[in-house]
Amino acid sequence: MAGMPTRIGRYTVARKLGCGGMGEVFLAYSPAGDPVAVKLIRADRLDPETRARFEKEAGVARTVIGTNRVARFLDADPYADRPWMAMEYVPGRTLLECVDDDSVLPPLLVASLGALLTEGLGVVHAVGLLHRDLKPQNIILGEYGPVIIDFGLAAFADAAKGSLSKSGSIIGTIRCMPPEQAAGHTTQLSSAADVYGLGTVLLYAAAGHYPYDGARWEAIAAQVTNRDRAPDLSGVPEALLPLIASMLAHEAADRPDLDQVAKACTDLMGQLQLPPAEARRALINRTARRNGKDDIDRTASPDRNVEDRILQQAVLLDEHDLVSPLDGPPGALGPTVEFADTPTPPVDERPMEAMSDETPADGVPERRPRVPAAQRIAEELRDAYAQKPEL
Numbered sequence: 001m002a003g004m005p006t007r008i009g010r011y012t013v014a015r016k017l018g019c020g021g022m023g024e025v026f027l028a029y030s031p032a033g034d035p036v037a038v039k040l041i042r043a044d045r046l047d048p049e050t051r052a053r054f055e056k057e058a059g060v061a062r063t064v065i066g067t068n069r070v071a072r073f074l075d076a077d078p079y080a081d082r083p084w085m086a087m088e089y090v091p092g093r094t095l096l097e098c099v100d101d102d103s104v105l106p107p108l109l110v111a112s113l114g115a116l117l118t119e120g121l122g123v124v125h126a127v128g129l130l131h132r133d134l135k136p137q138n139i140i141l142g143e144y145g146p147v148i149i150d151f152g153l154a155a156f157a158d159a160a161k162g163s164l165s166k167s168g169s170i171i172g173t174i175r176c177m178p179p180e181q182a183a184g185h186t187t188q189l190s191s192a193a194d195v196y197g198l199g200t201v202l203l204y205a206a207a208g209h210y211p212y213d214g215a216r217w218e219a220i221a222a223q224v225t226n227r228d229r230a231p232d233l234s235g236v237p238e239a240l241l242p243l244i245a246s247m248l249a250h251e252a253a254d255r256p257d258l259d260q261v262a263k264a265c266t267d268l269m270g271q272l273q274l275p276p277a278e279a280r281r282a283l284i285n286r287t288a289r290r291n292g293k294d295d296i297d298r299t300a301s302p303d304r305n306v307e308d309r310i311l312q313q314a315v316l317l318d319e320h321d322l323v324s325p326l327d328g329p330p331g332a333l334g335p336t337v338e339f340a341d342t343p344t345p346p347v348d349e350r351p352m353e354a355m356s357d358e359t360p361a362d363g364v365p366e367r368r369p370r371v372p373a374a375q376r377i378a379e380e381l382r383d384a385y386a387q388k389p390e391l
Contacts (some may be wrong), residue, residue: 004016004026005026005040005338006338007338008026008028008038008040008084008086008338009038009075009077009080009084009086010030010031010075011028011029011030011036011038011075011086012028012029012031013026013027013028013038014026014027014028014029014035015027017037022039022041022042022045022150023039023040023041023042023045023082024039024040025037025038025039025040026038026039026040027089028086035089036074036086036087036088036089037071037086037087037088037089037090037149038084038085038086038087039084039085039087039150040082040083040084041082041083041084041085042082043082046082046083051078051079051083052078054076054078054083055076055078055079057129058073058076058078058085060127060128060129061073061129061151063127064123064124064127064129064151065123066123067119067120067122067123067124068120068144068145068147069116069117069119069120069121069123069145069146069147069148070120070123070124070147070148070151071087071088071090071140071147071148071149071150071151072087072088073085073087073088073151074086074087074088087149087150087151090140090142090147090149091142091143092140092141092142092143092147092288093140093141093287093288094136094137094138094139094140094141095113095136095137095139095140095141095146095201095204095205095287096135096136096137096204098141098287099136099204099205099208100208102286102287103208104205104206104207104208104235105205105206105283105286105287107206107237107239107240107268108268108269108272108274108279108282109205109279109282109283109286110202110205110206110240111240111264111265111266111268111269111279112265112269112276112279112280112282112283113139113146113201113202113205113283114198114202114243114261114262114264114265115262115265115266115269115276115279116145116146116280116283117139117146117148117198117201118198118258118259118261118262118265119262120147120148121148121191121194121198121258122258122259122262124148124151125191125194125258129151130189130190130191130193130194131148131150131151131194131197132181132189132193132194132197133150133173133176133197134148134176134194134197134198134200134201135173135175135176135197135200135201136176136200136201136204136205137173138150139201141283141284141287141288142288143284143288144284145280145283145284146283174217174220174221174224175200175210175211175212175213175220176197176200176201176210177196177197177221177224178192178193178196178197178224178252179224179225179227179250180193180252181193182221182224182225183225190252191257191258192252192253192255192257193252195247195255195256195257195258195261196247196248196249196252196255198247198261199211199244199247199248199255200248202240202243202244202247203231203233203236203244203248206235206236206237206240206244207233207234207235207236208235209232209234209235210232211224211231211232211233211248212224212229212231212232213232227250227251231245231248233245233248239268240268242264243256243261243264243265247261
């Protein structure tokens with residue numbers, strides 16, 4: 001691609017946010033000025049069958065409602081020279097960044113993370129779609145809690161025709177890929193594939209590593225597809241071990257469904273008498289505070305500090321054998337992309353939703369605190385009296 005696009009569909013491009021195996025991501029604005037994240041799909045992922053499936057899945061994606069845990073699908077053009085999709089722009093850090101910068105999460109916050117994400121995935125699965133690429137990089141921890149991004153790109157997961165032969169061009173992330181997907185059996189994927197992906201997310205949140213790793217993707221794929229090679233669960237707290245181990249089961253049929261995952265997570269919070277709403281607030285406080293949002297959602301009960309309780313209870317969870325329920329048996333199509341003639345400016349390689357509320361010249365405007373109307377009127381009256389004493 002020569003230069004950076006100036007427009008993608010009806011969206012005006014501001015700057016490049018990052019790139020990955022599927023394509024490039026740009027911060028852009030709608031005609032009314034709303035920020036959106038637009039992803040341009042790589043040309044080598046395209047064929048007529050893939051375009052048609054993308055059109056179908058994009059139509060279904062627009063119907064996903066009833067959750068705050070999935071970035072909203074806004075628009076798409078499957079038949080542009082380079083297909084694109086526009087998603088809600090979600091500011092915040094990725095789970096990968098939070099763990100790498102601030103260390104792993106306490107067990108109760110991992111449980112809260114799991115419970116919230118299962119709600120989002122449940123809504124997606126209810127309309128017959130899968131994510132297929134759940135990983136720490138695709139979870140944004142923003143001011144309202146965790147949000148799943150890159151939803152809606154599953155249509156391109158078959159573009160490689162089930163082959164892993166092209167080095168560096170695997171659709172999906174091999175470290176977070178279920179065995180059936182890593183083996184190329186993409187037509188056999190079910191909701192259990194997303195349960196596995198969510199298991200890798202919770203593992204990273206709890207222990208800071210993936211279930212399998214290696215220097216080359218081929219070596220990792222060989223581990224993932226080997227039924228005799230157990231995932232690396234080192235560092236996982238005892239309270240979370242049964243749940244995460246079951247989610248990473250080699251056979252899809254041996255994994256819990258989303259309802260079981262949600263129940264295990266809420267049971268863990270309940271065993272320590274911590275309401276899910278308080279756990280969510282503590283998760284936000286822990287993950288968003290270093291993103292310039294120290295005052296976010298700090299509404300815990302005045303008689304106790306929820307985060308301190310969680311940190312204390314994290315020690316107790318490792319010392320007591322808690323029973324887990326899993327311990328038993330198993331659009332109107334826009335114009336083609338327009339490019340500028342000027343060279344591409346320096347790339348910001350951070351994930352698209354990892355942008356803070358800083359105010360770059362071409363970025364998202366800074367959010368300033370809103371002055372209450374009563375205070376504003378009082379200040380205006382004081383100014384009026386100062387200027388016109390006769391009033």
